[in-house]
Amino acid sequence: MAMQRPRVLAALPGEGGDAVVLSEQEKKLPEVAAGWKRHSFNEYVCEKISLHRTIRDDRCQECIDAEYLEILPTASVVIVFHNEAKCTLLRTIYSVLENSPVSMLKEIILIDDFSDLEARPDMGVFLENYIKKHFQKYVSNELIRHKQREGLTRARLTGAAAASGDVLVFLDAHCEAITGWLEPLLQRVAEKPNVAVTPVILNIRDNDFEIRATAPHNVQIGHFHLGNDIYLGKRLNNVKNNSTKFVPSPTMAGGLFAINREYFYYSGSYDEQMHGWGGENLEMSFRLWQCGGGIETHPCSQVGHVFRTHSPYKIPEGAEGYNLNMRRLVDVWLDEFKELYYSRSGGVWGDEGDISERLALKEKLQCKSFAWYMDNVATSIDYFFANDTRTGFLHSNGHCLDVGNLPMPLAPQNDVGTYPCHFEVGGNQVVMFTRLKGLSSQFRCRSTRLDKYEMLETVGEGAYGIVWKARNRETNEIVAIKQFKDSEENEEVKRTTMRELRVLRSLRQENIVQLLEFFKRKRKLFLVFEFVEKNMLEVLDENKRGMTQTTVKSYAHQLIKAVAWEGKCHARDIIHRDIKPENLLISTTGKLKLCDFGFARPVSARSESSRYTEYVATRWYRAPELLLGSKYGRAVDVWSIGCIIGELLDGEPLFPGDNEIHQLICVQKILGTLPPDQMAKFRQNPVFRGANLRDIRFPAQSRLKERYQRVIADNMLALMEGMLKMDPDCRFTATQALGHVTFNPRKTVRHHSQPAPLKRGPQRSPTAPDTR
Known part of the structure; x- marks a missing residue:
């Protein structure tokens, strides 16, 4: 059972989470302006609202009906404050007490980070007496006062050191916990002790204190902004979640989260050398993910938070402290990213102090790299790394390319112009030239995304x-x-x-x-x-008995053109090396497109000592010289095309080998015994050691005519025989195939039994036997 909430009249201001609307006369009261000045929110409205106000339970039914373990770990709630308004601090405490089962709430620990008690006497003796009178009988409450300003990080460490619960739950001093907020956090920490779990953070509007609960299908997860105009994603990004389960989050805002107390210390707690406020949430976020833990948001846990536009009081160490925090964060956790960060963040260079303990912690926990974090956790953020870029200014006649003054989340994608150069490191005029030969600014590509x-x-x-x-x-x-x-x-x-x-x-x-x-x-x-609608494999499935000779001729002509035509593949000394039906795209109009050049290789780039692997084309379309580990060249593509022509004619692969030795057997059963030089290569290749071809009877001459004479004319048969010569030096070139009578009817027909074309000089690239 939670602390019993006193009966509150529904007509009171702000009940149910509704906005408090002031009259025009009230808005002009000096108390209103004074409250805004003290706290950067409407203290006058805050005081009108009951300390026990209820918030409508708008959670989905699945969250309301959720069942949790009978025995959950106990929670120590740590709340840090400095010159806080009485109404927000007390309402935070009451919302925790009135919405948390007593059996789970071990204690509430308040850390006063050196409030000015002369200016805010209600934070002094009044607060101490109020705690004893109203809270002490329900749960252990401890108020610890710092004797000097320490800042948020060290104040939380003070609270954690005083805690005795199983789970540390950190809250800011201007929150309102919603019904059922604590159980989901404790359950998830019990299930997975190495994660920090955050509630869904609801916005309490600073002017009228309106608050609305949210359905779990719209969950906010943290991304991050490293300051100095380096924008790497939205601070809070809505994601769709169709269940009541936790959602992994790359970062957390840092003010509200639960974590196993022992794991908090094991994983490095906070960096005690960080000053004031700022950066500690990112340091913890990166550390947890990179070192084997993680961060999750639970949609059934909801806590309201007053978001202020600016701080009403000075932050210890100010900007210098923040920059020191960022340097410590970057130098410990960002690895190869840090050089790019410093090249873009003017004014943050300096002494970050001794980071040896944090580096030792990183080594002890065997933490993964920041690149791993970006690739596996923060997967929706675009970025470039230092080795991908050159950073500088693009300028002419005193004017520089400038992305304008808007912060990146608000700037339109094409918000680029010119402005007189100021050459400010980290400013709007810094651009990067990436390895992909594109211009980028502030880690956002300015053209293609x-x-x-x-x-x-x-x-x-x-x-x-x-x-x-x-x-x-x-x-x-x-x-x-x-x-x-x-x-x-x-x-x-x-x-x-x-x-x-x-x-x-x-x-x-x-x-x-x-x-x-x-x-x-x-x-x-x-x-x-x-985009092309189909590939040849799909077309073959639709034509299981083969295609007409006219259709085959059209496809063959287009494919050979892709390889040989006017300065294309072979004329550019490029071998495709993986021509097969899957890599031939066919449009609805019958246009053929050769694709997938991942195995393509420029012949001209080779030297006499260079080596090519034979593991290229899919086995059925692989030329004998590839199978044997011999030197090869452009002729391997011609062989593959010849195989495909045969398959298109009758719908069956021409040489469907199960392995390399069987592939050679299939070839010889159709085309005859290997030439002497290739048979010598066969015997020398260790891959085929022990294989015996002597007991297999191969035809004395090609049997292509026997297989295809019913579906093919003599001229196309001659084309196939020329493209499927086992000796690559006797095989047609792509240019010869393109000029063949098959595609030029006025030329004289060369009968398929006539001698092959004259041998050409060697045009092959050296290779080594397959080592895969």
């Missing part, structure tokens, strides 16, 4: 990324967005990502999927492409 796209559905997923169908909110254009997984952490993914980006930026052709833009978010790269 993921936010302008609405993700509609997942259309594909592979080893290196996910492909989304999305809509451009500005133009309504449907696009495909490829999100690479772990772009920065995984070196292989990073290489693949940057390779595809470089290749696509150099290619422009109607049969190669068009890259519209690219950008980076959360250390992951996003590529935005034109």
Whole structure:
């Protein structure tokens, strides 16, 4: 049972959480102005409201009906105040007593951080007597007075040291706890002792003290702003939550939270060297998450809080203290981010004091990096790291690019202009040139951002990324967005990502999927492409017995053009290396687009000593030289196209091997025995050691005609045979295939049994045997 609330008349001002509306005459009273000056809220209105006022219980039915453990841990409520108004402080205490089960409320500890008792005598003897008379019989109450101003952080440490409950619950001195506020906090701490749990914080308006409870589907979670115009997200961000369960939160405002007392100390409590107020909430937020704990908001716990526009009293150490706090926070917890922070935050350089104990704590707890925190916790915040950027000023003739004076949350996205240069470090004119060759200001990209796209559905997923169908909110254009997984952490993914980006930026052709833009978010790269409705694998599923020769010829012609045409892939010395049906996109009008250049490689970039892996194209479309670990070049793409032509004709893969050795067997059953030099490579390759092909009878010549003669004309059969020569030096080039009579009917037909084209000089890249 909680403390019995005295009967309060519903007609009293502010009851139910309603606003107190003053008459025009009252608004002009000197007491009103004096109260605003003393406390930065309307003290006159505050005094009109009963200390026992009730707040309408607007929680959802699930919260009201929620059941909790019969025995919950006990709570020590710590309230710090300095020159607080009597009405807010006492109403805070009464709201805790009248809305908390006595069995769970161990004590209330009040810390007076050196209030001016001459100016505020009601915080002196009056308060001491009031506590003894009205509170002591219900719960243990302790009033501790500092002999000098210590600031919020050290005052809370004083309260924590005096506490004996299982859970520390910190509240500000101008709060109102709502019915059922304490049980959800204690239950969650009992379930998970390494998290700090915050209530949903309701706004008590500073002018009329109106307060409204909120439904749990609209929960506020903390993001953060590191000051000095470095804006990294909304301070409080509404998220949809369809249940009454806790919601993970990247940060907390810091004034109101519950935490296991033992874990509070184990995890580092507060940084005792921080001064005054400011930064301690972020320090705790980063530390908890990075060191194995976390922060959660419980939607069934609701506490009102008077938010003031400015502090009515001086903060110890003022701006210097705040800057010191930020330096300590940054130097201990931000890792590689700190250089970028300092480059953007003018005026905060200085001595942060001895941080060796905090660094030792970080090592002892084996805390994760700040990059991990950004990638796994604060996932909705855009950022760049120092090694991604060059910072400076973009200026000409004395004028600089300037983002204006509005704070980032309020500034429109295109709020950029020019202004006479003032070259102020950390000011509105500092811009960053990112590794993605884009301009960014205040950690916000000024051009391309993921936010302008609405993700509609997942259309594909592979080893290196996910492909989304999305809509451009500005133009309504449907696009495909490829999100690479772990772009920065995984070196292989990073290489693949940057390779595809470089290749696509150099290619422009109607049969190669068009890259519209690219950008980076959360250390992951996003590529935005034109959207094409299907891929060839889906088309094959719709045509299980194959397609007409006319359709096959159209697709083959477009695919070969993508590889060979006018300065494109092969003419640019680029090998795709992974041509397969999944990487061929087909529009509703029959337009073919070659995509997925993650394995693409520029031949011209090689040296005689460079090595290529053979683990490239999917096995069924892999040329013999790749399977054998031999040197290879552009001819591997031609082979893949030849395989695809065969599959399109009858709907069946041409060489469906189960593994490398079986793949070679499938090839030889159709095309005949490997040439002598490739058979020698087979015997030398350790991958095939012990394999015996002598007992398998292979045809003396190609059986392509036997398989396809009913569905193919002689000229297309000749094209296939030229593209599927096992010796890559005898295989058609993409240019030769493009000029073949199949696509140019006026040319003389070369019969498929005639000799292959003359051998060309070596155009292959060296490779090593597969080590995967």
